[in-house]
Amino acid sequence: MADRRKIVQWLALLANNANIRGFFEGRIYRGGLKSFCVPGLNCYSCPGAVASCPLGSLQAMIGSYRYRFSFYVAGLMMGFGLLFGRLVCGFLCPFGLIQELLHKVPFYKVRNTKTRFWRMAGYGKYFMLAVFVIALPMFARNWAGMGEPAFCKYICPAGTLTAGLPLIAANQPMRESIGLLFALKASIAAVVVVGCLSVFRFFCRTLCPLGAFYGFFNKIALYRLNFDEHNCVHCGSCARVCKMDVDPSRTPDSPECIRCGDCAALCPVSALSAGFIQAEAQKTARGPAR
Amino acid sequence: MTRRRVKKITRAALFAAVVVFILIGLFQGEIKSVFQKGASICLECVGIG
Numbered sequence: 001m002a003d004r005r006k007i008v009q010w011l012a013l014l015a016n017n018a019n020i021r022g023f024f025e026g027r028i029y030r031g032g033l034k035s036f037c038v039p040g041l042n043c044y045s046c047p048g049a050v051a052s053c054p055l056g057s058l059q060a061m062i063g064s065y066r067y068r069f070s071f072y073v074a075g076l077m078m079g080f081g082l083l084f085g086r087l088v089c090g091f092l093c094p095f096g097l098i099q100e101l102l103h104k105v106p107f108y109k110v111r112n113t114k115t116r117f118w119r120m121a122g123y124g125k126y127f128m129l130a131v132f133v134i135a136l137p138m139f140a141r142n143w144a145g146m147g148e149p150a151f152c153k154y155i156c157p158a159g160t161l162t163a164g165l166p167l168i169a170a171n172q173p174m175r176e177s178i179g180l181l182f183a184l185k186a187s188i189a190a191v192v193v194v195g196c197l198s199v200f201r202f203f204c205r206t207l208c209p210l211g212a213f214y215g216f217f218n219k220i221a222l223y224r225l226n227f228d229e230h231n232c233v234h235c236g237s238c239a240r241v242c243k244m245d246v247d248p249s250r251t252p253d254s255p256e257c258i259r260c261g262d263c264a265a266l267c268p269v270s271a272l273s274a275g276f277i278q279a280e281a282q283k284t285a286r287g288p289a290r
Numbered sequence: 291m292t293r294r295r296v297k298k299i300t301r302a303a304l305f306a307a308v309v310v311f312i313l314i315g316l317f318q319g320e321i322k323s324v325f326q327k328g329a330s331i332c333l334e335c336v337g338i339g
Contacts, residue, residue: 034328035321044328045335052328056335060327061320072315072324079308082301152335159335167336174338182337220301 005090005260009097012040016094017048017162026170037073039080040093041210043156045163047170054080055133055210056152056159063137063147077213085221086214089204090258095158099196099203107197113205114245121206122256128155129209151209153181157189200243204258215255222277223259225252231271238263238272248272 016038019029029050037054044052054077061070080088089096128151136150152159164185168175195202204211225248232249239247241262246254248263252272264272315321333339 028329028331030329032325035325037324043332043335045332049328052324053335056332057324057327060332061323064323067318067320067323070315070320070324071311071318072320075308075311075315078304078311082304082308149332149334152332153339156335159332160337163332164336164338167331174336177338179338181339185337220297220304222301 008091009100012092013094013097016040016042016051017046018050019048022047023166024170026167026174028167037076038092039084039088041095041158041208042093043152043159043163045159045167047163047166049163053158055156056149059133059137059147059149059152062134063141063149065145068138077210078217081214081217082221084214084223085218085259086211086255086257087221087223087259088214089201089208089211090260093210095162095208096201096204096258098158098161099201102193102196103200105197110198113199118199118205118245124206125204125208125212128207129212133209154184155188155207156185157192157203160185160189161193201258205244205256211258212255218255218257218259219253223275224277225257225259225261225264225272225274227252228271228273231269233269233271235268237266237268241266 022028026047028045028047031050033051034044036051037057038051039054041055042049042051042053044056054073058070058073058077061067061073084092132151132155137147139147140150141147160182164182168178168182192203192207195206199205227249229249234249236249238249242248242257243260243262244256244258246257248254248257249271251257259274261274264274
């Protein structure tokens, strides 16, 4: 399962950033695919990006003088959420893969993230969603009636690392334009990078508004983690293996679960299984898993 | 009503909302605005503007 997930993650990263030439030219892709949003966090100003970022598009539309809300982007995001829930985070998000790769680097690792501090820090992503993605672009408007994409502008480390740095490295006029704002964003990105070195998916846990949004759909998404309590022998191995500190035997629909499937793969009695709802229903109809 | 049935109805209602939302968005010409935003360098995202 873990190997399959890695392959899907790399394929998603490459599919999202197929405009390789852009990295060398310091220019972004301007084709028709930019009309669509990808499910994961992938900055549309990354030179490789071939489609739009849902968070960036949502803020841009909310902040525009013409719309104030984006039915199109909200509809796409809800659709991804209903189909996959946070499977998007575990399998399809390019920035999720980047965080996992960073966590592989030998560095000080925080051993216990099941503390009250980390639980509270987890609420940060809901704050980001409510304030920086929705409220500020909607209500903090300038003289022209336009709101800023506040999360992109002041926080998003994916934008700084995957769009800002490559563009500034390859584009002389942009290099000359950087100032205080870039310093702020680079500092936040540096904190996130150090956080990811120490804590598995630090950004997903604490700051990602897209993860917060998809987390709402884990309960009803078509992709599910099923727990069969009759099969469970309460060995606790699923809770121990979970890198997001979820106990799948208690809360299989936790908004923190990124549907990586590690728990289901490890379960010695097949009490946990992950899959799309239709496939699971057919499996149940055929009989128990073992 | 069982919890499973409530989930099923919620899911169906939200899928209908997804379709309606996307259609409203297309009708309002939002797709063009998304393209225009995505096809130009977002200075805020980069950390310049």
